[in-house]
Amino acid sequence: MADDHDGTRCVHAGLPEPVPGEPFLPGPVFAAPYHLDPWAGPATAPNGYGRPDNPTRRHLEAAIGELEGGQCRVFATGQAAITGLLLTVLRPGDTVVLPTDGYFPVRSFATDTLAGIGVRVLFAPTAGPYPDLDGVRLVLVETPANPGLDVVDVPALAARAHAAGALVAVDNTTATPLGQCPLDLGADLVVASGTKALTGHSDLLLGYVATRSADLLEAVTGWRTITGAVPGPFDAWLAHRSLATLDLRLARQTANAEALARLLVARPDVTGLRWPGLPDDPAYAVASVQMRRMPGVLSFDLGDAERVARFLDAARLVAAATSFGGLHTTADRRAQWGDDTAPGFVRLSCGVEDTVDLVADVTAALDTAGR
Numbered sequence: 001m002a003d004d005h006d007g008t009r010c011v012h013a014g015l016p017e018p019v020p021g022e023p024f025l026p027g028p029v030f031a032a033p034y035h036l037d038p039w040a041g042p043a044t045a046p047n048g049y050g051r052p053d054n055p056t057r058r059h060l061e062a063a064i065g066e067l068e069g070g071q072c073r074v075f076a077t078g079q080a081a082i083t084g085l086l087l088t089v090l091r092p093g094d095t096v097v098l099p100t101d102g103y104f105p106v107r108s109f110a111t112d113t114l115a116g117i118g119v120r121v122l123f124a125p126t127a128g129p130y131p132d133l134d135g136v137r138l139v140l141v142e143t144p145a146n147p148g149l150d151v152v153d154v155p156a157l158a159a160r161a162h163a164a165g166a167l168v169a170v171d172n173t174t175a176t177p178l179g180q181c182p183l184d185l186g187a188d189l190v191v192a193s194g195t196k197a198l199t200g201h202s203d204l205l206l207g208y209v210a211t212r213s214a215d216l217l218e219a220v221t222g223w224r225t226i227t228g229a230v231p232g233p234f235d236a237w238l239a240h241r242s243l244a245t246l247d248l249r250l251a252r253q254t255a256n257a258e259a260l261a262r263l264l265v266a267r268p269d270v271t272g273l274r275w276p277g278l279p280d281d282p283a284y285a286v287a288s289v290q291m292r293r294m295p296g297v298l299s300f301d302l303g304d305a306e307r308v309a310r311f312l313d314a315a316r317l318v319a320a321a322t323s324f325g326g327l328h329t330t331a332d333r334r335a336q337w338g339d340d341t342a343p344g345f346v347r348l349s350c351g352v353e354d355t356v357d358l359v360a361d362v363t364a365a366l367d368t369a370g371r
């Protein structure tokens with residue numbers, strides 16, 4: 001229902017009509033081929049073959065589509081969704097604008113694969129300035145950007161892009177559909193990794209594309225069927241099951257991020273703290289207008305790799321791990337993955353532990369890590 005609030009929307013998203021004797025969320029349907037009508041063939045049934053057709057996946061797509069306010073197609077991973085979207089929309093000779101400070105493998109894909117097939121790739125920092133968009137086919141932004149957490153004013157950028165005839169896609173991984181609704185802000189497409197906060201249990205990989213355009217949806221669907229990067233039914237089912245608690249998880253993660261941001265900003269041994277919910281943060285002015293809630297992720301600098309290691313070793317509640325948005329608090333020194341961040345740069349993802357415990361643990365770990 002349009003008037004329902006976030007918790008209610010998450011609990012009900014994508015569920016079939018109640019049928020006595022049936023479960024709330026039907027279990028995963030495991031099938032490669034399905035039985036066909038010997039006379040009519042595939043035309044008369046919704047399921048013929050598992051790559052295009054799976055009912056578990058359709059329930060999940062209905063759920064994410066409801067939350068994003070569009071139609072959704074899920075992919076095996078976020079990277080499959082992003083590369084699928086780029087290759088669906090872009091043709092040799094087209095120009096695409098990508099973030100300089102966004103998800104690192106997307107930049108690698110652009111400079112290797114896209115440039116290799118004759119797509120002109122321009123880069124712009126998330127917070128701008130953006131180049132002249134005349135002749136641009138697609139602007140892909142990541143807001144807040146991973147890992148630096150800058151944001152871009154989506155309505156303003158979409159107005160500029162549309163005036164120039166360009167499409168706008170927003171990577172909504174960090175915010176999730178409860179954190180911001182890019183399609184309402186003027187984006188043509190949403191693309192995201194569902195591996196992170198959306199599903200939040202650190203136990204599956206998922207990606208999706210959402211749009212209100214029937215043409216774009218058809219093109220994306222065709223791309224996915226022909227290239228085949230679909231999630232399996234068990235992962236789709238686990239993801240749908242996890243969506244029900246998205247509102248609750250984000251509420252605790254955001255509260256934890258706010259408490260840690262206040263702790264870290266006051267410590268002289270921590271520099272470069274970024275969290276878009278802090279009034280002094282450069283992203284705050286735009287984020288507080290276009291975002292419905294702040295992410296549970298923050299970033300900061302501890303100076304060098306050894307000090308980050310001492311901090312992680314001392315922390316009881318902060319696991320050293322990449323990715324973010326899970327139930328468990330994690331922190332990642334991004335430079336160890338060949339990212340172009342500073343050696344002491346840390347992305348910390350707040351889990352759903354009790355705030356008081358997390359603040360105490362991070363305080364003690366920083367004290368132990370010393371200077």
Ligand SMILES: *Cc1c(COP(=O)(O)O)cnc(C)c1O
Pocket residue numbers: 077078079080082103142146171173174192193194195196205206207
């Ligand atoms: C993780 C991530 C991706 C890639 O998602 P996978 O599910 O790991 O393939 C894309 N964009 C952003 C912003 C991400 O954080």
